[in-house]
Amino acid sequence: MAKNTELLAPAMPKCWNPDTKPHKFCPGCGHGLVLKALGEAIDELGIQDKTVFGCDIGCSLLSWDFFNIDSIQTHHGRTTPVITGVKRARPELIGIAYMGDGGGYAIGSQHLVNSATRNEKITAILVNNTNYGMTGGQMAPTTLPGQKTETSPYGRDPEESGYPTLGPEMVAAIAREGAYVARGSMSNLRQLKKYLKKALQNQIDGNGFSFVEALSACPTNWRTNAEATWHFVEKDMAEYFPVGEFKVPGEKEEK
Amino acid sequence: MAATRIVLAGEGGQGVQVIANILAESANAEGKEAIYIPNFGVEQRGGVSLAFVQIDDERIGSPKFPKADIVVALSNRAVDRTRQYVDNRTTFVYDDSLVAAAEIDEHAMGIQAVEADPRNQRRTEVIDDSKKRDKVDLPDNAASVVSISANDIAKNELHPRVFNVMVLGAVLKATGVVPLEQVKAALEAKLGDKFEKNPELRDLNYKALEKGMSLVERVV
Amino acid sequence: MSDKPVKGEKRVFMTGNEVCAWAALAAEADIMYGYPITPQTDIMQYWTRLAPKFGRKFLQTEDEISAGFTTLGGVMAGKRAFSATTGPGNTLFQEPMSMAEMMRIPAVVILPQRGGPSTATVIYSQQEVTMTAFGGNGEGFRVVYSTSGHQDLYDYTIKSFNTAWKYRFPTFVLGDGYQAKMREPLTIYDPAERGIEMVKTEPMVGLPGMPGEERMTEYLRNTYNTEEELYEVVMDIAKDYEKAAPELMEWENFDTDGEMDVLILAHGVVSRAAQEALPLLKEEGIKAGHFRPITLRPMPEEEMRKAAKNAKKVIVVESAYGQFLKLVKEALYGMDKQIDTVLRPGAGVTAEEIVDEIKEGR
Numbered sequence: 001m002a003k004n005t006e007l008l009a010p011a012m013p014k015c016w017n018p019d020t021k022p023h024k025f026c027p028g029c030g031h032g033l034v035l036k037a038l039g040e041a042i043d044e045l046g047i048q049d050k051t052v053f054g055c056d057i058g059c060s061l062l063s064w065d066f067f068n069i070d071s072i073q074t075h076h077g078r079t080t081p082v083i084t085g086v087k088r089a090r091p092e093l094i095g096i097a098y099m100g101d102g103g104g105y106a107i108g109s110q111h112l113v114n115s116a117t118r119n120e121k122i123t124a125i126l127v128n129n130t131n132y133g134m135t136g137g138q139m140a141p142t143t144l145p146g147q148k149t150e151t152s153p154y155g156r157d158p159e160e161s162g163y164p165t166l167g168p169e170m171v172a173a174i175a176r177e178g179a180y181v182a183r184g185s186m187s188n189l190r191q192l193k194k195y196l197k198k199a200l201q202n203q204i205d206g207n208g209f210s211f212v213e214a215l216s217a218c219p220t221n222w223r224t225n226a227e228a229t230w231h232f233v234e235k236d237m238a239e240y241f242p243v244g245e246f247k248v249p250g251e252k253e254e255k
Numbered sequence: 256m257a258a259t260r261i262v263l264a265g266e267g268g269q270g271v272q273v274i275a276n277i278l279a280e281s282a283n284a285e286g287k288e289a290i291y292i293p294n295f296g297v298e299q300r301g302g303v304s305l306a307f308v309q310i311d312d313e314r315i316g317s318p319k320f321p322k323a324d325i326v327v328a329l330s331n332r333a334v335d336r337t338r339q340y341v342d343n344r345t346t347f348v349y350d351d352s353l354v355a356a357a358e359i360d361e362h363a364m365g366i367q368a369v370e371a372d373p374r375n376q377r378r379t380e381v382i383d384d385s386k387k388r389d390k391v392d393l394p395d396n397a398a399s400v401v402s403i404s405a406n407d408i409a410k411n412e413l414h415p416r417v418f419n420v421m422v423l424g425a426v427l428k429a430t431g432v433v434p435l436e437q438v439k440a441a442l443e444a445k446l447g448d449k450f451e452k453n454p455e456l457r458d459l460n461y462k463a464l465e466k467g468m469s470l471v472e473r474v475v
Numbered sequence: 476m477s478d479k480p481v482k483g484e485k486r487v488f489m490t491g492n493e494v495c496a497w498a499a500l501a502a503e504a505d506i507m508y509g510y511p512i513t514p515q516t517d518i519m520q521y522w523t524r525l526a527p528k529f530g531r532k533f534l535q536t537e538d539e540i541s542a543g544f545t546t547l548g549g550v551m552a553g554k555r556a557f558s559a560t561t562g563p564g565n566t567l568f569q570e571p572m573s574m575a576e577m578m579r580i581p582a583v584v585i586l587p588q589r590g591g592p593s594t595a596t597v598i599y600s601q602q603e604v605t606m607t608a609f610g611g612n613g614e615g616f617r618v619v620y621s622t623s624g625h626q627d628l629y630d631y632t633i634k635s636f637n638t639a640w641k642y643r644f645p646t647f648v649l650g651d652g653y654q655a656k657m658r659e660p661l662t663i664y665d666p667a668e669r670g671i672e673m674v675k676t677e678p679m680v681g682l683p684g685m686p687g688e689e690r691m692t693e694y695l696r697n698t699y700n701t702e703e704e705l706y707e708v709v710m711d712i713a714k715d716y717e718k719a720a721p722e723l724m725e726w727e728n729f730d731t732d733g734e735m736d737v738l739i740l741a742h743g744v745v746s747r748a749a750q751e752a753l754p755l756l757k758e759e760g761i762k763a764g765h766f767r768p769i770t771l772r773p774m775p776e777e778e779m780r781k782a783a784k785n786a787k788k789v790i791v792v793e794s795a796y797g798q799f800l801k802l803v804k805e806a807l808y809g810m811d812k813q814i815d816t817v818l819r820p821g822a823g824v825t826a827e828e829i830v831d832e833i834k835e836g837r
Contacts, residue, residue, distance in 0.1 A: 017687060049685045052552070057698070065694045068687030070680035072551060073696035074544065075574055081541040085548020086680065088534050089506050089556060093681045114537035276658070283488040283660050292657035316751025318657045318744065319823035 013039025015048040017068045024062045028229055030186040030216025031059060034127055035066055037184075037193040037214075038096075042069070045200055051094040052086050054079040056103035059133040059218075063098060077108030084111075084120050094203055095122040102132055104213075105141035105165045112167075112211075116175045119208040123199045126167060126211070129218040130237065137221030141165040144240055149221075164240060171211045172246035178208030181247040185215035187234045188243070195245065207249045215241055258288075258311035259432050259475055260320045263422075264337045265329030265350075267304045270419030275306030277423060277445065281437040282310040292318045303336045310432045324475045325429055327422060329405065331391050338394045346429060346474040347397040350422075352406030401429075403470045409463070417463035424467020430475045438464065480529050484664035491654040494625045495559065495585050496521035497663055498632035503673050504583075505554040506532040508545040512564040513597035514652040515587045519559065539564040543571025547580050551695070553678025555636055559585035561652075563594055565603050565610075572645050573611030577697045579712070580679070581639035585632060585648045587655035590821035599652035600821040601743055604798035607647050608772045614709065616716045618646040618723055619772040621742040625661040627769075628654060633666055640674040642719045649771065651794075653744050653823065716773070724778070725769035729753060731782040732764075737815075737833055738786035739765040740779070740803050744823075745792055751826035752833075761833060771799075776806035788813035790836070792829055796820040 012018065016039050025031045042048055053069045055061055057076035064073040074082045080103075083095040104112050104126040112124065131149050132138040138151040142164045146155040172181040180202040184192030192214055199210035215237050219229040261278070265271040272293055279291035290309045307323075309315050322342040328334040329350045341347055393400055403425060409418035420442070427438060442460055443450065450457040480500040489497075495518050499507065507526070509519045523533050536542045542558050549556030560568050565586055575582045588603045590596030609615040618638050620631040632648050639646040666673065679695060686692035699705045729750055731738065737756075741749040746767040756763040766782040768775050783789050789812055793799040796818050804814065817824060817832045 017692065050681070052680045061698055064696045064698075065692075068685075068692045070682065070686060070693040071695065072548075072680060073698060075570060075697075078540065078544040078571070078574075081536065081544035082548040082551075084534075084536075084541075085508060085545030085550075085556070086552040087548075088508075088532065088545065089549035089552040089554035090678075090681055093552065110537050111541055114541070279658055280488060288660065289488070290657055290659045292653060315659070315747075317748035317823065317825045318653050318659075319748075319825050321825050321827050 012036075013043050015039050015042045015067050015069055017065060020065045023066065025059065026218075026220045028217060028219040028226065029059070030129060030214070030218070030233070031063065031127060033186040033189060034125070034192065034214045034216060035063055037189050038125065038196050039067065041193055041197040041200055042067075044197060045204065047094050047200065047204070050092065051096060052083065054083040054086075054095070054097045056099035056108070058100040058102060058135070060098050060100050060103065060127060061134065077103050077106070077111065079103060080108055080111040080115050080122070080124055083122050084115055087120065087122050091121070094200065096200075097122055097124045098127075099124070100127050100133070101129070101140035101142045101165075105167055112171070113174065116171045116179065116209050116211065119176045119178055121203055121206055121208060123203050123210040123212070125196065125199070126213045127216045128167070128213050128237075128241065129216040130164070131218055131221050133218045133221050137218070142167075142241075144236065166241065168211060168213050168246045171209075175209055175211075175247055178202075178249050179247050180207070180210040180245075180249060182211075182245040183213040183215070183241060183243050185233060185238060185243050186217060187215070187230070187238070191243070198248075202249060213241070215243070258309040258315055259430055260323045260325075261308040261310075261426065261430060261432075262323040262326045262337055262340045263306045263308070263426070264327070264333035265304055266332070269304070269329050271304045271306050271329065273445075274419045274423040274426070275308050277438060277441045278426065278432070279308050279310070280444075281433040281441040284440065285433050285437050287312060287433070288315050290315045290318050303330070303332045305336065325426065327426055329422065334391055334393065341394040341397045343396055343398055345397045346399050346401065347394055348401045348403060348425065348429065348471065349391070349393065350405045351391075351402040352404045399474065401471055405467075405470075408466065408470075413463050413466060414459060417459055420460050420463040421467035424464035425471045426467075427464070428468040428473060429471045431473050432475075435464065435468075478529065479665055480525065481663050481665050483668060484662050486660060486662050488658055488660050489625075490517065490656055490658050491587065491625055491628050491650060492517035492656070493521050494628045494661060494663070495632050495648070495650075496525060498629045499557055500525060500529060500531065501663065501666055502633040502636045503555060504531065504557050504636065506534070506549050506556045508534045508536055508542045508549065508556065508558050510536050510539045510542045510560065510564060512539070512561055514589060514655045515559045515561045515585065517655070518585060539567035540570060543568045543582075543584075544574075546582050546584070547571055547575060550580050550582055551679040552681055553676050555640075555673075555676050557583040557585065557636070559587075561587050562589040562591060562597075562603070565606055569606065569611035572617070573613045574697055575645040576611065576613040576616045576712070577708075578695060579643040580645065581643050582645045583632075583635045583639050583648070584645070586650065588649065588651040596821060597652065598821075599794065599823060601651060601745065601794040602796075602798060602820060603649070604771060604793075604795060605801070607649050608802070614713070615772055616644050616712050617772050618642070618644050618770065619649050620647065620725075620769060621649045621771050622654065623743050623746045623767070624654065625659050629661055629663055633671065637671075637674045638723065640676055642715075642723065644716065644719070649743065651744055720773035723770055724773050724775040726775040726778050727767040727769060728778075728782055729765040729767070730763070731766055731785065733785065734762065735764040735786040736762045736788075738783055738789045739763060739792060739829065740789055740799075741765065741792040742768055742771060742799060745794060748824050748826045748829055749792060752829040755826060755830045756833060759830065759834060761837070763833065771802060774802055774806055779803070779806045780810060783807055783810060783812055786812070788815060790815040790817065790833060792817040792824055794819050794822055794824060
């Protein structure tokens with residue numbers, strides 16, 4: 001990057017790698033925003049030099065050189081076990097497993113479920129944009145009923161392929177005391193950052209498994225303009241995927 | 256000199272693996288080369304349990320062998336399973352007491368626990384009905400066929416619990432592979448704690464060994 | 476500092492699986508990740524009992540895919556991590572091991588082969604040769620040791636850690652169900668007392684210092700954008716592999732110096748039957764020799780050809796339907812040599828059977 005752009009440089013989290021900016025995500029993609037919230041959380045917690053960042057296959061892969069943080073790009077769905085392996089070997093490190101819908105709810109679901117039940121002390125962050133972006137917009141476990149994708153061209157029919165996965169709800173139901181589970185949205189970055197920070201703090205405190213789903217946009221594959229994109233995330237998705245905290249350590253369970 | 260090749264077979268729970276292990280351990284302690292390998296065939300719990308032991312002065316080659324010097328089959332199913340290891344040099348020893356086959360079908364697939372760990376074995380019942388004897392199809396190509404009423408003797412003269420130790424004594428006498436003292440030492444190593452708590456157990460086990468030895472002649 | 480698990484040396488009588496657990500301990504392995512599958516489960520069971528006494532760790536994962544990937548994570552974090560699997564588990568391991576090949580991750584995996592294809596039997600085979608040597612979507616940049624007994628299992632499990640960490644290829648101890656379950660004597664020892672120094676482990680991530688400021692940030696990936704980029708990466712790995720190969724290859728010759736009627740080619744536990752067969756063949760007036768590759772990858776091709784040169788023909792004996800045969804044919808390519816075979820997928824082979832086959836083919 002040329003020196004004189006420093007004057008105009010947008011406020012970037014310190015732990016971001018400026019050399020790999022502008023980033024490779026599509027215009028309007030939610031990843032950039034989620035990673036900004038994550039970067040700020042890491043800065044505020046001061047854990048940049050003890051974190052290992054794992055990313056999955058899919059668009060999350062494009063974050064492999066995003067941070068000035070040691071990063072491992074893994075196989076699809078295998079980010080959770082790789083980071084689990086790192087954390088088990090070196091518990092003093094902070095392990096972040098960053099993935100999309102497929103990496104957590106399809107091919108990676110058995111790893112997500114088992115890390116949750118074993119209460120692995122890692123932080124898994126899943127970016128939910130209701131489709132498989134990098135491969136061209138196929139249906140994902142989180143595709144909404146009626147939503148058109150490359151493999152549900154007439155709209156997702158729940159009779160045929162069920163209803164969207166409610167990931168944090170599932171993880172909250174099976175995780176143990178000490179876990180932190182939440183769902184935020186790129187439409188409310190301040191709240192999302194709060195959740196991410198709490199999720200990381202939960203790992204720092206050594207309590208247990210932390211999981212945050214972030215609602216995100218994919219205008220490229222949704223083929224929506226800015227207004228429609230925003231509407232989909234803020235209204236349609238939020239209606240189906242409620243935002244909030246599902247499990248907080250120490251809180252009384254309300255049945 | 257060729258290895259002494261021993262096949263032991265019985266119902267799961269009869270303690271075949273335990274004595275096969277003791278035999279191999281004794282030989283090893285004696286400074287000989289020994290290989291023990293459990294079941295190969297369908298892995299089962301409660302089905303036929305097989306053990307293969309080779310003892311030699313030289314390093315042993317393949318853990319598998321086609322024909323045995325001595326086969327000891329302690330149930331009817333065991334007789335069927337072991338006939339393939341018999342040729343005109345084999346001494347075939349079988350138990351002519353009646354033993355109820357264990358519950359699990361020998362052809363049950365998918366069971367994966369190997370009989371090697373004695374803790375996996377369940378006890379098998381000895382049926383006390385000497386009138387009804389299943390017809391046993393004994394191999395007709397062996398060098399000699401010896402019957403011992405191991406189950407009956409154990410039940411009537413010793414204790415069902417030391418049935419397998421008695422068989423061990425018989426195998427020891429028949430093969431002469433290791434001195435009795437070495438086997439006693441191996442038993443001590445395995446059961447020493449129990450013997451300390453209950454010295455009568457030691458006597459019972461030694462008695463079983465000697466009884467077993469009295470049932471057969473040296474053949475190998 | 477925890478006590479040493481093996482001090483000096485000791486003659487023991489144990490199962491192959493137990494040997495592997497002790498060897499990993501002696502090799503200062505830090506952590507084992509694994510999933511149960513017969514006949515290797517005992518390795519995990521011994522490890523879980525012994526490891527805590529020496530400050531080592533363990534994680535039972537949800538499946539073999541996870542066992543492989545968590546092992547990679549542990550290795551990348553800089554710890555001597557290993558796993559063990561077999562059969563369908565080995566099949567699942569191909570995904571993580573292809574990542575290890577690409578990213579030069581020093582993973583160590585112990586593999587007691589069982590029957591195949593699919594779940595077949597839990598007993599024994601040599602049917603995982605192709606998969607272990609060339610599995611996944613890789614190019615076979617792996618080191619594979621084919622052990623023939625307990626002393627091998629001990630020696631090569633220890634050696635695998637050093638091979639992996641020095642040369643940075645995933646390294647496999649290819650045993651089988653017979654070795655895993657049988658008991659035979661061997662000598663266990665403290666590697667240090669035999670002059671074996673364990674290669675130091677280095678983390679690939681989580682290095683000390685502020686990334687981007689005090690040191691370079693580590694970016695590890697296995698995805699590339701262009702063909703040209705990928706070609707460079709793979710050719711680089713190939714270069715390292717070819718360079719390391721002569722240092723890695725191991726083999727044994729038995730009576731291959733003079734002229735032979737037949738050269739027996741076999742590996743692993745079948746090699747024992749081949750060795751046992753030699754004097755029996757001599758009694759029958761057949762001059763036989765035996766060449767045993769210890770590393771299947773890299774295959775000691777030159778040495779095999781040297782041995783085959785003196786033989787009227789070769790006979791390949793394996794407990795598979797031609798997996799080792801394929802490797803032999805590749806090694807002997809161009810030699811005008813008759814190749815007889817004894818192929819016994821999933822079944823053991825005795826010395827007597829080898830003798831009979833050779834006599835029949837005379």
